[in-house]
Structure formats: C-alpha cells, structure tokens
Amino acid sequence: MSNNRRDFIKTSIVAGTGLALGLSSFQSWGGVFGKKVRLAVIGTGGRGRFLMEHLLNQMSNNDTYELVAICDNYQPSMDAAKKICNKYKITPKTFDDYKKLMADAPVDGVIIATPLYQHAHITIDCLNAGIHVLCEKSMARTLSDAKAMYDASIKSGSILIIGHQRMFNKKYLNGIERIHAGEFGPVGQVKAYWHRNKDWRRPIPEGKPELERQLNWRLYKEYSAGLLTELMSHQIQVSNWAFQNTPVSVQASGGIQFWKDGREVPDNLAAIFTYADGSRCIADYMNMNRNYGVEEHIIADYATLRMETNKLQWDKPNQTVNGPMKTPVSKMVDDIKKGEKKPAAIGGASWRPETAKKTKEESIYEGQKGDGTVEELLTFVEFIKTKSAPDWMLREGYNASLWTLLTEKAIDTGKTVTCPKKYMI
Amino acid sequence: MQTDIDLFYETTMGMNTRLEVVMWGQSELKQQVCFNQICAALEYWERLLSRFDPTAEIYHFNSLVENEPMQLGDDLLNSFIQVIEYRQKTKGLFDVFYLSKNSETRHEKDLVDVDPVLKTIVKKSPDVQVDFGGVGKGILLARAIELLDQNEIKNAFISFGGSSIHCRGIHPKGGAWPFDFQVEQGIDTTLELYNTNLSVSGLYHGKGHIFESGEDIPKQSGKSVTIQSQNPIEAEVLSTALFIASEQQRHDILKNFEIEKVLIGSEQLVLNE
Incomplete structure (x- = not known):
C-alpha cells in the first residue's frame, strides 16, 4: 500500500514541478500536433464557475487546451458562466443536458461540478464513452455509486480523478512527503475541523419555492450528506494521506442543533477515525461559530504541522532545526562553555496550566500560491495528454468518499462502523 | 578556570516536568553513569508515586x-x-x-x-x-544526592522543574552557583548557593496551584515561598506549607525544622526568633 502511495506522491510532485517548469512542453505539444485538449464543464454553479475561471485564466499562458462546451440545467448559472466566457472572449457550446453535450460536442475531458447526487451517473456515462473525468469532491452520494465510479474507471481505462485539490498543493505535498520520510517521527493524531458561522443557504428566487431543494441540495440527505461530504471529505483525505493508510473504524455523533430550518443534515458533528496502528483522526464541524475556522493539525512525535495555515511547530528539544530547545539551565551551560558565569534564571511554581506551546513557528513550504486548484486542473490536462494518471489519485478520492459516507452511517446508527469488504479496494 | 572541563549536561522528563543535570570535575563515564542512575530512580519513583x-x-x-x-x-x-x-x-x-x-x-x-x-x-x-505532587520532586532529589555521592561527583547542579534545586561544589568558573529567582510578579532576587537545596512555591503568571485543605480554590498570594535546606524533602514540604500558613503559623512550624533560609517573596524570614 505504502509503495503505491509514495509513487503517487512522487508523481504529484513531479506533476507540480512540471507545471512550474514545463509549460513550454505543453505549448510545444500543442504547436507540434496542432491539437488541443478539449474540455467541458458540466455544472456551472458556484464551484463550476470557479474552476472555469481558473482554467480560462491559465489559457493565456497555455495554449494546449480549450474550453469547448459548458452545461447546466439552471439558467441563472448558465448565464453567469456565459458572462465569464465573454470576459475571456470565448464561445463554447452550451447545453442543458450532459447527454446532449456528449453527443454534440466531442471532448477529451470533462470537469464535473454538479450537485453530489449527480456525480455518479454523469461520471460513469463519460468514462464509458472514453471521456476522462475530473469530478468534484465528494465522489458520490452512496457507497455503491462511489464503487461503481471506481469500477467504471478501471474497466474503461478512462482517467478519473476526484477534486481534492490539496493533493496538488505544494505546501501539502512538501509537508506530507516530509512526514512520510520520518522527519517528524510517527504521526499520532490528525485533528481536523471546519467551523463556519452561516446557515449555508442559497437564496431562493422570489415566487419559486419549488427551487429550494435544487439550490439548497447540500441541506437535504437525498442529495448530500452536508458537512460530511462537502467539507470533511477533504480532511479525511488529508488524514489518510498523512497516515498512508485508511481507517479501520469510525465513531461519530452529529445532529441539527442550531439551524432548525427544515434542513436534514447535521450542523454540528464530530467523528473519531481509528487507524490500524492506534493513531487517530479527530474531526469536527459546525455552522454556528467560525472562530476556529478550518485546519488540519498533523501531530507527530517531534512536530505539529498546521496544514491550512502552513505552520510547522517543533516540539521536542534537540530535534529543532534551529538547535536544541533552550531552558535557563541549558543557557547557563552555554554560558559556561563560553567561559562566562551568569545567574541561571530559574524559580517558579512546580505546576502551571498545560496550555498550548508557544514555540517559534516556521512555514512548511514557501511559494505555493492558491489552494492547489490551478495545479489540479493543469495536471488533469497533462493526464489527458499522456492518457495516464497515478492509480493512487483515484484511490485517495474513493477512500475519502468511502469514509465520509461511513461516518454518516456511524452518526445515523450510533454505532462504531467498519468498512464492508465489498467496498474495499 | 578551564572552559574545556568535562562539563556534563543532560535533561529528561519525569513527574510531569523537566529534570536537568549539570556536572563537572569527574570523568565523563562516571558522570554519564550517574545521570543514567538518576533517570532510573526517576522512573522508579514515578512508578510508585504517580496518580x-x-x-x-x-x-x-x-x-x-x-x-x-x-x-x-x-x-x-x-x-x-x-x-x-x-x-x-x-x-x-x-x-x-x-x-x-x-x-x-x-x-x-x-x-x-x-x-x-x-x-x-x-x-x-x-x-x-x-497526592505526592507536593513532595515527589524532593524525594527524587534526595535519591539523586545519594547517587552523586556514590559516584563521587563533587560539583553538580540539578534543577527539577525549575523550582526544586540541588547544588553542590562550585561553579566551573569558580565560586557559588548563582541563580535569579522571580519571587514576586516582576521582582527577581539573586541567590548564590553552595552545597544546598532549594524549593520554590508560589505564583507563576498569576496562577495558583496550592490548595488549602478542604478548599476548591487555589491559595493566592503575591509572594512566593523559597526554602533553602540541607534536606530537599523538607524544603519541598515547607515551601508548600508556609505558602498557605499565617505569619504566626510559619514561625510555629519552623520551630520543628532545621532550615537554612526562608524567603517570603524577596524578604528573608528571620529564623529561630
């Protein structure tokens, strides 16, 4: 397992480096063969337009791909997408049905950013038609859908990757690579949270209450598992990545505590994932206070990495890159070695509250701009050109989705949940 | 004084705090052996006394x-x-x-x-x-002193959590081992110590941790209590007891002990009055 995962990381790093250094190779490919990768975006809601804009923004530096089609069945989203296309002076074909897009607009790859419950059938149809897919996270609404997507990719040979952009973020790549190299010792815990202070609702056009479930699909269990699929899936992916493993079980609790507005998904939840070696990921989510915001603390023997904010804090003495941790007594020893005699500043109570350490922080990695979305998109283009992607990229997405949905089961049943064999890959 | 002496410095964790040991003037091997024995003693006593x-x-x-x-x-x-x-x-x-x-x-x-x-x-x-928390460090220091004696370490300084100290012999630069103590908020005092033990109890950034019997709220005081004694266990006991004692109680209690020095904050208490 770990070998493949390491390969994946290396591949990702190579891909990331290639993006930084190898744009000319993309350009020359386009120039030599006169063919561009033809892309479409299916689902031009908020996330779809965000991805679209990143793609179009990069096209000024990269002529190896083009956006040839966009698709959405909600006219306001389509209109907003067209405005973006106008801004970049392109006129892709427009569709309100992905099947029409597949029939009328030959494409090499699609980016799927529809509501979660629509991921599976669109992805599977595309893969079976030989179209490569970058599907937004989370992978699917149900375990069987996720497995069907995975199987379709394997069977068809078409590329499928899931949009966990942290896998393409050099800050994460660097930190995870150093974790796997043992620089920080074994990882004991990943502590993840994502706290927001808003109802997560989208406004419904006046006089059209029938659009409530379509627009606020994240709040209804038929379409989404809410905070689990939309937020936690990212962080369990990071946790699995850090541990180089998947959990053996999950315990969880959650419910609707604050926003009692008809929604069906929890607005307050917590989960504990246990890995085979006894390490754990503790994750919690809420929609009523954003003081803590979003973070993944990867807590290892010698250091804690705060991935979202790019911070690294060393813990143990004699292991810091800046030299051993200094105490009044060690400073006295340093003075003696310098031939000096100074008082040691000691004295204090024998106990004090074990509050968080305030040791000096350093950056995990300098130089990453953005959250990895640009790198994710351009890497997808590269994969299409080479017709190959590392196996582990899909497995990461699949396992993140799998354990997200198993967490939902743990909440619903109140039981410790393990993974059924039929879903193990 | 030479600076290329066999200066030994090692640190370890135990009893929820840091133990730091400085030695010099003995062979490197003996100093290392002594430190290892102190670590073993720390492990042994923690296995006995931990809550x-x-x-x-x-x-x-x-x-x-x-x-x-x-x-x-x-x-x-x-x-x-x-x-x-x-x-x-x-x-x-x-x-x-x-x-x-x-x-x-x-x-x-x-x-x-x-x-x-x-x-x-x-x-x-x-x-x-x-709860042996108020005396455990003193017990360990007493055992460490025995081990220093057995290994013929003549010059040493041991800090257990920065509040329980043993020093013996002289500083590598000659003379006493000098220490700065924060005895009140913002007030430091300097002590020069030969062959003695020290225990400090009191405030640390305004947080109390000593409880009077039957009370749920830690005793608060603006001043620390520092005890200097040949007996590290008694230094620990008294720094805790005198912290919550009234002035009269302090004098009554001190009659039962042989103590070298008591500081209440930065003021030295007159003994045997």
Whole structure:
C-alpha cells in the first residue's frame, strides 16, 4: 500500500514541478500536433464557475487546451458562466443536458461540478464513452455509486480523478512527503475541523419555492450528506494521506442543533477515525461559530504541522532545526562553555496550566500560491495528454468518499462502523 | 578556570516536568553513569508515586474502593510514614491525603492507618485519595544526592522543574552557583548557593496551584515561598506549607525544622526568633 502511495506522491510532485517548469512542453505539444485538449464543464454553479475561471485564466499562458462546451440545467448559472466566457472572449457550446453535450460536442475531458447526487451517473456515462473525468469532491452520494465510479474507471481505462485539490498543493505535498520520510517521527493524531458561522443557504428566487431543494441540495440527505461530504471529505483525505493508510473504524455523533430550518443534515458533528496502528483522526464541524475556522493539525512525535495555515511547530528539544530547545539551565551551560558565569534564571511554581506551546513557528513550504486548484486542473490536462494518471489519485478520492459516507452511517446508527469488504479496494 | 572541563549536561522528563543535570570535575563515564542512575530512580519513583499511571502504586491506592489493607514496599512505606510525620510537624498544612469531592466527611483528619510492621496502609474511607505532587520532586532529589555521592561527583547542579534545586561544589568558573529567582510578579532576587537545596512555591503568571485543605480554590498570594535546606524533602514540604500558613503559623512550624533560609517573596524570614 505504502509503495503505491509514495509513487503517487512522487508523481504529484513531479506533476507540480512540471507545471512550474514545463509549460513550454505543453505549448510545444500543442504547436507540434496542432491539437488541443478539449474540455467541458458540466455544472456551472458556484464551484463550476470557479474552476472555469481558473482554467480560462491559465489559457493565456497555455495554449494546449480549450474550453469547448459548458452545461447546466439552471439558467441563472448558465448565464453567469456565459458572462465569464465573454470576459475571456470565448464561445463554447452550451447545453442543458450532459447527454446532449456528449453527443454534440466531442471532448477529451470533462470537469464535473454538479450537485453530489449527480456525480455518479454523469461520471460513469463519460468514462464509458472514453471521456476522462475530473469530478468534484465528494465522489458520490452512496457507497455503491462511489464503487461503481471506481469500477467504471478501471474497466474503461478512462482517467478519473476526484477534486481534492490539496493533493496538488505544494505546501501539502512538501509537508506530507516530509512526514512520510520520518522527519517528524510517527504521526499520532490528525485533528481536523471546519467551523463556519452561516446557515449555508442559497437564496431562493422570489415566487419559486419549488427551487429550494435544487439550490439548497447540500441541506437535504437525498442529495448530500452536508458537512460530511462537502467539507470533511477533504480532511479525511488529508488524514489518510498523512497516515498512508485508511481507517479501520469510525465513531461519530452529529445532529441539527442550531439551524432548525427544515434542513436534514447535521450542523454540528464530530467523528473519531481509528487507524490500524492506534493513531487517530479527530474531526469536527459546525455552522454556528467560525472562530476556529478550518485546519488540519498533523501531530507527530517531534512536530505539529498546521496544514491550512502552513505552520510547522517543533516540539521536542534537540530535534529543532534551529538547535536544541533552550531552558535557563541549558543557557547557563552555554554560558559556561563560553567561559562566562551568569545567574541561571530559574524559580517558579512546580505546576502551571498545560496550555498550548508557544514555540517559534516556521512555514512548511514557501511559494505555493492558491489552494492547489490551478495545479489540479493543469495536471488533469497533462493526464489527458499522456492518457495516464497515478492509480493512487483515484484511490485517495474513493477512500475519502468511502469514509465520509461511513461516518454518516456511524452518526445515523450510533454505532462504531467498519468498512464492508465489498467496498474495499 | 578551564572552559574545556568535562562539563556534563543532560535533561529528561519525569513527574510531569523537566529534570536537568549539570556536572563537572569527574570523568565523563562516571558522570554519564550517574545521570543514567538518576533517570532510573526517576522512573522508579514515578512508578510508585504517580496518580496518573495505571501501573503505579499510588494510582492503585487511589482506585481502591474498599477499606482493605494495601501491601507496601519499603520505599513507599517509609514515604507514607514520612509524609504523615510532616503533616504533624506542619500542623496539617502539608498533607498528601485528601478526600475526593462531594464527600460529606471531607474534614476528617486521620484518613489512613499505616502499619509499619505489617507494611500496609488502609483507607478509613473509600473517598481517601493521596497526592505526592507536593513532595515527589524532593524525594527524587534526595535519591539523586545519594547517587552523586556514590559516584563521587563533587560539583553538580540539578534543577527539577525549575523550582526544586540541588547544588553542590562550585561553579566551573569558580565560586557559588548563582541563580535569579522571580519571587514576586516582576521582582527577581539573586541567590548564590553552595552545597544546598532549594524549593520554590508560589505564583507563576498569576496562577495558583496550592490548595488549602478542604478548599476548591487555589491559595493566592503575591509572594512566593523559597526554602533553602540541607534536606530537599523538607524544603519541598515547607515551601508548600508556609505558602498557605499565617505569619504566626510559619514561625510555629519552623520551630520543628532545621532550615537554612526562608524567603517570603524577596524578604528573608528571620529564623529561630
């Protein structure tokens, strides 16, 4: 397992480096063969337009791909997408049905950013038609859908990757690579949270209450598992990545505590994932206070990495890159070695509250701009050109989705949940 | 004084704090052996005295719900006898025994019976708990002193958590070992020590941690209590007891001990008055 995962990381790093250094190779490919990768975006809601804009923004530096089609069945989203296309002076074909897009607009790859419950059938149809897919996270609404997507990719040979952009973020790549190299010792815990202070609702056009479930699909269990699929899936992916493993079980609790507005998904939840070696990921989510915001603390023997904010804090003495941790007594020893005699500043109570350490922080990695979305998109283009992607990229997405949905089961049943064999890959 | 002396410095963790050992003037090997022995002693005593380690004797004692005798080894037996004696000598202000919260008998005084012949201890109530936190570092320092003697280490300085100190011999640059202490908020004092032990109790950034018997709120004071004594255990006991004692109680208690120096904040208490 770990070998493949390491390969994946290396591949990702190579891909990331290639993006930084190898744009000319993309350009020359386009120039030599006169063919561009033809892309479409299916689902031009908020996330779809965000991805679209990143793609179009990069096209000024990269002529190896083009956006040839966009698709959405909600006219306001389509209109907003067209405005973006106008801004970049392109006129892709427009569709309100992905099947029409597949029939009328030959494409090499699609980016799927529809509501979660629509991921599976669109992805599977595309893969079976030989179209490569970058599907937004989370992978699917149900375990069987996720497995069907995975199987379709394997069977068809078409590329499928899931949009966990942290896998393409050099800050994460660097930190995870150093974790796997043992620089920080074994990882004991990943502590993840994502706290927001808003109802997560989208406004419904006046006089059209029938659009409530379509627009606020994240709040209804038929379409989404809410905070689990939309937020936690990212962080369990990071946790699995850090541990180089998947959990053996999950315990969880959650419910609707604050926003009692008809929604069906929890607005307050917590989960504990246990890995085979006894390490754990503790994750919690809420929609009523954003003081803590979003973070993944990867807590290892010698250091804690705060991935979202790019911070690294060393813990143990004699292991810091800046030299051993200094105490009044060690400073006295340093003075003696310098031939000096100074008082040691000691004295204090024998106990004090074990509050968080305030040791000096350093950056995990300098130089990453953005959250990895640009790198994710351009890497997808590269994969299409080479017709190959590392196996582990899909497995990461699949396992993140799998354990997200198993967490939902743990909440619903109140039981410790393990993974059924039929879903193990 | 040469600076290329065999200066030894090592640190380890134990009893929820940091132990730091500085030695010089003896062979590197002997100094290392001595440090290793001190670490082993720390592990041994923590295994006896920890309230948090499920394998520790005291953890087991605190877990007992029946008033049945618990068999004791010699070291723990002697420690119990010693702390009971210190409770008497400090008029009850130093007491390792307490009753868990919500107990209606929390003010009961004789909480245990120790039988030195049968080497047992028995709780008088299932709610009786014991906490060696106020004296454990002193016990370890006493053992460390024995090990320094056995290894013929003449010059050493040991800091246990920055508040329990043993020093012997001289500083590598000659003369006493000099230390700065924060004795009150924002006020430091400097001591120069030869061959003695020091224990400091008191405020640290305004947070109290010493509880008067029967109280839930830590005793607050603007001044620390610093005890200098040849006996590191008594230094620990007294720095705790005098911290919560009234002025009259301090003088009464000190009559029962042979102490070198007492600082209340930065003021030295006149002894044997």
